[in-house]
Amino acid sequence: MHNRIKIKADSINFFYNKVQALKNINIDILEKQVTAIIGPSGCGKSTFIRLLNRMDELVPHTSITGKIYIDDVDIFHTSADPVEIRKRVGMVFQKPNPFPKSIFENVSYGLKINGIKDKSFIEEKVEMSLKKAALWSEVKDRLHESALKLSGGQQQRLCIARCLAVQTEAILFDEPCASLDPISTAKIEELILELKKEYTIVIVTHNMQQAARSSDYTAFFLLGELIEFGKTQDIFTKPNDSKTEAYITGRFG
Amino acid sequence: MTSIKEKIYKWIFATLAFSSLVFLIGIIIVLFKEGMPIFKEVTAFKFIFGKSWYPTYSEPEFGILPLILGSIWVTLGAIFICVPLGVGSALYLHELAGHKQRAILKPIIEILASIPSVVFGFFGMVIVTPFIQKLFHLPTGLCALNGSLILGIMATPTVCSLAEDALSYVPKSFREASFAVGANRWQTLTQVVMPAAGSGIATAIILGMSRAIGETMTVLMVTGGAAVMPHSYLEPVRPMTAAIAAEMGEAPMGGSHYHALFAIALILFLVTLVFNIIAEIISRRFRIKLGLSG
Amino acid sequence: MKKNITQNIGFLMLFLCIIVTLIFLGSIIYFISARGAKVISWEFLTQGPRMGMTQGGVLPAIIGTFYLTLGAILFALPLGLSCAIYLCEYSPKSFVVNIIRISINNLAGVPSVVFGLFGLAVFVNFFKFGVSILSGSFTLGILALPLIISASQEALMAVPQSIREASLSLGATKWGTIKNIVLPTALPGILTGVILSIGRVAGETAPILFTAAAFYTRGYPKSIFSEVMALPYHIYALMTEGTHPDQQKAIAYGCSLILLFMVLLVSGIAIAIRQRQRGINA
Numbered sequence: 141m142h143n144r145i146k147i148k149a150d151s152i153n154f155f156y157n158k159v160q161a162l163k164n165i166n167i168d169i170l171e172k173q174v175t176a177i178i179g180p181s182g183c184g185k186s187t188f189i190r191l192l193n194r195m196d197e198l199v200p201h202t203s204i205t206g207k208i209y210i211d212d213v214d215i216f217h218t219s220a221d222p223v224e225i226r227k228r229v230g231m232v233f234q235k236p237n238p239f240p241k242s243i244f245e246n247v248s249y250g251l252k253i254n255g256i257k258d259k260s261f262i263e264e265k266v267e268m269s270l271k272k273a274a275l276w277s278e279v280k281d282r283l284h285e286s287a288l289k290l291s292g293g294q295q296q297r298l299c300i301a302r303c304l305a306v307q308t309e310a311i312l313f314d315e316p317c318a319s320l321d322p323i324s325t326a327k328i329e330e331l332i333l334e335l336k337k338e339y340t341i342v343i344v345t346h347n348m349q350q351a352a353r354s355s356d357y358t359a360f361f362l363l364g365e366l367i368e369f370g371k372t373q374d375i376f377t378k379p380n381d382s383k384t385e386a387y388i389t390g391r392f393g
Numbered sequence: 394m395t396s397i398k399e400k401i402y403k404w405i406f407a408t409l410a411f412s413s414l415v416f417l418i419g420i421i422i423v424l425f426k427e428g429m430p431i432f433k434e435v436t437a438f439k440f441i442f443g444k445s446w447y448p449t450y451s452e453p454e455f456g457i458l459p460l461i462l463g464s465i466w467v468t469l470g471a472i473f474i475c476v477p478l479g480v481g482s483a484l485y486l487h488e489l490a491g492h493k494q495r496a497i498l499k500p501i502i503e504i505l506a507s508i509p510s511v512v513f514g515f516f517g518m519v520i521v522t523p524f525i526q527k528l529f530h531l532p533t534g535l536c537a538l539n540g541s542l543i544l545g546i547m548a549t550p551t552v553c554s555l556a557e558d559a560l561s562y563v564p565k566s567f568r569e570a571s572f573a574v575g576a577n578r579w580q581t582l583t584q585v586v587m588p589a590a591g592s593g594i595a596t597a598i599i600l601g602m603s604r605a606i607g608e609t610m611t612v613l614m615v616t617g618g619a620a621v622m623p624h625s626y627l628e629p630v631r632p633m634t635a636a637i638a639a640e641m642g643e644a645p646m647g648g649s650h651y652h653a654l655f656a657i658a659l660i661l662f663l664v665t666l667v668f669n670i671i672a673e674i675i676s677r678r679f680r681i682k683l684g685l686s687g
Numbered sequence: 688m689k690k691n692i693t694q695n696i697g698f699l700m701l702f703l704c705i706i707v708t709l710i711f712l713g714s715i716i717y718f719i720s721a722r723g724a725k726v727i728s729w730e731f732l733t734q735g736p737r738m739g740m741t742q743g744g745v746l747p748a749i750i751g752t753f754y755l756t757l758g759a760i761l762f763a764l765p766l767g768l769s770c771a772i773y774l775c776e777y778s779p780k781s782f783v784v785n786i787i788r789i790s791i792n793n794l795a796g797v798p799s800v801v802f803g804l805f806g807l808a809v810f811v812n813f814f815k816f817g818v819s820i821l822s823g824s825f826t827l828g829i830l831a832l833p834l835i836i837s838a839s840q841e842a843l844m845a846v847p848q849s850i851r852e853a854s855l856s857l858g859a860t861k862w863g864t865i866k867n868i869v870l871p872t873a874l875p876g877i878l879t880g881v882i883l884s885i886g887r888v889a890g891e892t893a894p895i896l897f898t899a900a901a902f903y904t905r906g907y908p909k910s911i912f913s914e915v916m917a918l919p920y921h922i923y924a925l926m927t928e929g930t931h932p933d934q935q936k937a938i939a940y941g942c943s944l945i946l947l948f949m950v951l952l953v954s955g956i957a958i959a960i961r962q963r964q965r966g967i968n969a
Contacts (some may be wrong), residue, residue: 200779223860224858225859230857231856233852233856238850239853249857250858253857254858303857399860403725403771406770407773409765409769409770412766412832413836416829417793417794417797425805426808433861481704482701482708484704485704489698498705498957500958500962503958507887508712508758508890509892509919509947510891511892511919511946512922515719515922515943516718516719519936519940535786546712552710553708577694578698579698582697607796607800610893610919610923615928617799629928635805637803638800638803638893641896641897642896646812661800662797662801665797672752673789
């Protein structure tokens with residue numbers, strides 16, 4: 141089975157002030173596959189994933205060279221609107237960050253800002269998104285309660301549902317389980333495997349079991365460089381680079 | 394489309410953000426424009442150091458030294474009241490008050506800081522004035538002492554609140570280190586915590602002073618209003634703010650008296666500006682010293 | 688042991704400091720409440736002055752203060768909130784932003800009588816609004832501006848960055864994020880700032896001395912260009928003008944009690960909200 145390339149990073153260099161955080165990164169991310177990015181803290185993996193929907197712009201004093209294409213559209217081109225890109229590519233963050241609003245309003249938020257007013261359409265979409273995020277059965281009777289009352293794991297699934305309501309192409313996970321307990325983590329991983337039927341998924345993690353369990357492809361970053369990229373199976377069983385091997389066998393990180 | 398709308402919003406906010414600057418510059422321009430003409434009639438030196446303030450005489454004299462001294466006397470007196478009371482109360486809140494007591498007292502002090510100055514002035518007139526008059530057998534209880542007393546009480550909550558904030562910024566580790574070498578609480582408080590919070594407390598005092606020197610209604614109502622060189626705290630004085638407030642109503646617009654009052658306001662403005670800048674510099678250093686972000 | 692005696696004396700002094708402070712401030716509230724309460728009646732609150740300020744009520748002054756305060760907030764809130772939004776949400780740290788910050792700090796330190804002179808020269812004389820509600824509201828509004836800005840800034844900064852990111856990552860624009868997420872979340876804090884400013888503005892006298900206030904007006908203000916009676920000015924005028932000091936003093940007690948009650952209530956509410964808000968965030 142051959143999947144086409146969904147996201148392509150071409151010779152990316154990235155700087156905070158004058159410190160280089162990413163060095164010449166080239167990756168092809170395939171459609172409807174899970175690509176994991178692993179590496180020790182500070183290796184640039186979060187920096188990289190935030191470029192993919194242009195969240196880097198929120199941090200001042202940064203600069204970038206190289207190109208990122210999503211479906212052959214150059215997302216750093218001056219004519220590209222970051223708002224449009226973010227409508228296609230969603231993001232789930234390290235710590236669950238629901239809005240201080242009701243569960244329903246959280247999921248419908250993306251629809252609302254896109255000017256959708258049709259009530260029944262919104263209700264349908266909210267239900268569908270919560271079902272896809274495996275949260276519907278837990279919250280269906282209290283949709284209008286504050287999202288902040290949910291547990292951490294539920295909040296994170298709510299954040300995923302929030303993306304699913306609007307974003308139809310790709311979802312970026314930036315260490316989505318970093319603040320969750322093992323049971324909630326397992327649920328999220330299950331969910332990721334389910335979502336990959338429809339979405340292109342990129343997940344940053346420093347949990348190697350998680351990468352091994354849930355991804356198809358794995359990229360290993362170290363000190364801003366892409367050391368190795370390939371099928372997850374290959375990376376974890378016969379890595380080409382000794383640094384990759386050292387990392388996955390737990391000798392540093 | 395959306396990006397144009399976004400830019401418009403950004404520009405609206407950016408433009409309105411300048412309002413404070415515009416008003417500040419506006420105030421400076423107005424004070425200079427309306428205040429400078431007086432210096433065609435008297436020299437700046439004679440204006441500031443002249444000892445007689447007779448603006449309405451047929452041959453008017455515009456010497457504001459009595460007014461300046463009135464402000465200084467009253468403010469200094471107020472400092473003697475609000476600094477010990479304010480800082481002492483802050484130390485009490487910080488060191489001795491329990492959690493519950495603090496949770497009640499701190500908001501009460503903050504609420505008291507909002508009592509309007511005219512109410513303080515009124516209190517001074519009806520309660521403190523007869524008291525001072527009887528106590529010292531004076532012809533009138535409206536005097537510099539009364540002004541200092543009321544102003545001091547009035548500034549105390551402000552000084553206390555700001556000083557308490559400064560104390561709370563001192564890291565716990567400082568205290569623990571002091572206890573660890575066998576110091577008791579008093580020694581820790583006076584020799585470690587207070588010096589560490591020192592410039593923060595200094596900022597509180599300067600801001601309290603700045604508020605006292607610019608305060609109008611209380612001094613207008615309780616200092617007696619005599620524009621003479623002050624000799625004693627038991628005699629009436631007329632601070633600068635009181636002179637402006639009391640006389641502006643009668644000063645014909647565009648006349649010398651009018652310009653002179655604006656010139657006083659200009660001096661007052663510059664003095665408080667200097668106070669505020671000093672407070673700002675000290676508090677910035679304080680924050681850097683304790684490793685807090687600016 | 689000498690060490691501990693010093694400590695005990697020291698602590699006693701601190702205790703005395705706070706007791707003295709509370710006694711002073713408490714006695715102000717006590718005297719004004721006790722003597723003001725005798726004057727307050729339904730008539731006092733609902734009628735205008737009669738018999739050359741010696742009888743009747745102070746309703747026009749209460750209404751005047753209400754108009755002036757409302758006007759000041761209507762003027763200062765949009766400006767102040769916009770300024771805070773720009774500083775917290777849009778501005779990169781730059782020279783210009785520093786200038787704005789410095790000017791806010793210094794505006795906050797300008798003596799209130801200087802605001803009064805500014806209002807006199809600019810609104811009353813230059814724009815020819817005359818001694819009026821409009822001039823007074825603008826003058827008080829400028830005084831309230833720094834308060835509203837700093838309270839709004841504090842409220843905006845308390846909104847976690849993570850939910851801004853969440854909103855942007857869902858494809859919301861910057862303004863959409865501010866409108867739908869940031870402002871609703873910061874609302875309680877902003878309201879606290881507004882309420883505190885109301886308390887401050889309602890009690891200010893010096894800025895309205897020459898820009899808005901009159902000791903006596905016939906009936907109620909007819910337009911924003913009318914001069915008005917105002918509670919704080921009324922207290923001052925009753926004590927320094929007029930011909931019946933003793934009757935006027937009684938009325939001044941009543942006015943002081945109303946003003947004190949309003950201001951303490953308003954700032955009490957604001958501080959209670961803030962206290963709760965901080966409790967939740969901490």
